[in-house]
Amino acid sequence: MTEEAPENGTEPRLRVYLSIRGDFDPLAFSVTVGLSGDWTMRRGEHNPARGVPRCDAWAIEVAERHSYDVEAMVEELLMRLTGHEDRIAATVRAWDLDASLIIVAYWNIEESSSPALGLSTEQMACLARLGAVLDVDLYARCSDCK
Template sequence: MPTHTAYIYFGIQGDFDPYEFANRIKLSPDECVAKRANNPDHQIPKASLLRYAQVETFSDLIDIYELAERSIDILEPHLDSLISAIRDYDADPIFQVVLYYPVSEDISTPAFGFSKRVVSIIASTGASIDIDTYRL
């Protein structure tokens, strides 16, 4: 049974219609949620949210480099329209890494890193990088 779970995606958030944003990109989002759609009374979520190029793995050995490359492989053909939409909608992009791993001295914790290509593409979008790790 795999001991690690990890996923990576390129997220977009902001104060805009996420469906209009998604129509600008010739890539279907993996998730699309409008601002206040889940609970209008409590204004949740606080911003519109989109996820693109989500890739995940369940394994004893997580290769963050490889996951990031797979996500960027999906995004790269749509980079020009994505950058244009981010600018036009004043959106806030983020490259998100999420990792779940067990607490055990017998199991190695994963190494984190990104290739020059991944860093260059993330930088070209103006995205920040967020890495969340959770021990099981």
């Protein structure tokens, strides 16, 4: 993914994913929690899109899209975890891993406003049960900014 703002006055481009990181085998994590990751990385293995990772990673994501509604995308992600939350949380704790809900937003300040960054109490409670922190990356761009 590049750090470019959307063009032609479109809504912000959003990416939402749950990332599990640490020193572990992502395939073993998938088997243990009963859910395959959308992408994985192994520490030290060259990845053309991401370089050489410093840790192992496993992630579940929703399709990147133009939207103002972060809450709806987070809900879509959490629905994918339904029935696996307890196993994810237990494995993250037992294997001493780091869990993060990551929200990335790109927009052009001349064409659009920032996305709404609210989460419901139910979503926050789910993140707490998973032992996940919230990581929000905002990339506002403009044509004349230097």
